[in-house]
Amino acid sequence: MNRYNIKQMIQVSNLSKSFDTIHAVNNISFSIRKGEVFGLLGPNGAGKSTIINLMSTILKSDEGEILINENDIKQNSTICKQLIGVVPQEISLYDEFSAVDNLIFWGSLYKVPAKILKQRIKNILKLIGLYDRKDDLIKTYSGGMKRRINIAAALLHNPEILFMDEPTVGVDPQSRNKIFEIIETLNQQGITIVYTTHYMEEVERLCKRIAIMDAGKIVAQGTQTELQKQSNVKEAVQITFQLISEVQLEQLQSQLQIKINQSEQKIIIECDVNKDLSNIISICNKSNLRIKDIKLKKANLEAIFLSLTGKQLRD
Ligand SMILES: Nc1ncnc2c1ncn2[C@@H]1O[C@H](COP(=O)(O)OP(=O)(O)OP(=O)(O)O)[C@@H](O)[C@H]1O
Ligand SMILES: [Mg+2]
Structure with a gap:
């Protein structure tokens, strides 16, 4: 089957994950269409990162099913990992390495051939607006610049889906706008994006459909207009x-x-x-x-x- 004809890029059904007595994710279901920016909106501890970690195979669920482009994440984890790029909530870069060396390191983990990797790093650094700072050590970067390199690291294996876990926390307004532009460009290129945040204005700007989370549950999901109807506001x-x-x-x-x-x-x-x-x-x-x-x-x-x-x- 031609995978570009498949409408649902991600299907999550009855997903649950507990840590001891905490139901971090409690019987959650949602679908994400190919090419959309989907927002997971919720306060601290709602379960957003746990969902991202479950969908990116970092954590194993207690119950439920996750399909990535129709591949079951438990049975076909290698295929799923190739399809996904993850921008984690915590910045994971080596401070003593330059930006380009960090990206070479992350690219080699994904086994991207050296020649392709070099060209890709160049393109991605241009996309994130840091090509002229590529040889500077990460420790000399601002918080917002580190966040942008964190995004670049997730793109090196050319994923079709990008999970972004609160990518604007601790960044200045200028970098935040740059990150929004990067997301819009990536989405125009056809990449499906899952975006978690507790900033409503970010979701309003970026996301076509939204799931509102609270205490491990999805309280409501849909477009903003659909959510408005459900809430009676x-x-x-x-x-x-x-x-x-x-x-x-x-x-x-x-x-x-x-x-x-x-x-x-x-x-x-x-x-x-x-x-x-x-x-x-x-x-x-x-x-x-x-x-x-x-x-x-x-x-x-x-x-x-x-x-x-x-x-x-x-x-
Ligand atoms: N490894 C873990 N061990 C124990 N409890 C955990 C672990 N990871 C998450 N939790 C708990 O699960 C719940 C959901 O956490 P999660 O990190 O998914 O929330 P979040 O929505 O990402 O919050 P934030 O906005 O603060 O990042 C919280 O109560 C948290 O304390
Ligand atoms: Mg989180």
């Missing part, structure tokens, strides 16, 4: 007026034909912000209501996460 706009009377409020309500909640000079309207906002403002203007302030309450992942788990994602 509504978008709204809050408008504060200079002055609004009871009569004006009633008129506004009948014109808008949307239920509005009022407290003092403020109203809150649940609506599709992108679609409805300009119409709401125009009706207010026509009614001679002077707007003092407008606040958007978007149904972002933060609100969705809170509604699904009862917790703030950030500690």
Whole structure:
């Protein structure tokens, strides 16, 4: 079978892993399509790294099945390992080696032939924007630069899938943006990416589909719109007026034909912000209501996460 026709790149079914009494991963199932960036979003200890370690054969599951491009990870681990590149949560580089020597070391572990490896290292260093620093020792690199070399090390055997476990922790905003660009470029080249993080804005920017994790379970999964529906979080706009009377409020309500909640000079309207906002403002203007302030309450992942788990994602 031509593997490029296979839609599901990763299928995880009823996966469980415990450490003594801790159910780190508790009966989890999800699928990841070829070519997508899939986000695993959850707080500290949710089980994200454990899932990455199970999918990359570093850990063995207690129960459940993992298929990588239809290969069972337990029966065909060699094929699976070739398909996967792993960017671990902890940076694993030799400080006393140069960047290029670190990459030669990692490439030789994957048995990439020397000549191919040399060319690949060059291309990857250019991709991550560190080609001109290639001969500098890792100990002279910033945290963000080390993270980028960590990503490069995972790409040397040309994997079709990249697991990235919190790749932006401890990096400056400039390196973070560079890492996002690298991910977008790799994805455009067809690489399937699994991205773990507890930063919602990263998932919102990068991931087409998301699994929200908490305490070893997937609480909800889908696109952001699907998650919003599951969580019942509504978008709204809050408008504060200079002055609004009871009569004006009633008129506004009948014109808008949307239920509005009022407290003092403020109203809150649940609506599709992108679609409805300009119409709401125009009706207010026509009614001679002077707007003092407008606040958007978007149904972002933060609100969705809170509604699904009862917790703030950030500690
Ligand atoms: N090797 C281990 N031995 C014992 N317990 C472990 C081990 N690895 C993970 N755990 C426990 O399993 C749970 C899930 O940990 P995991 O590292 O998968 O979480 P995480 O979502 O990656 O968290 P973080 O955002 O902090 O990286 C935690 O309670 C953790 O303490
Ligand atoms: Mg982790």
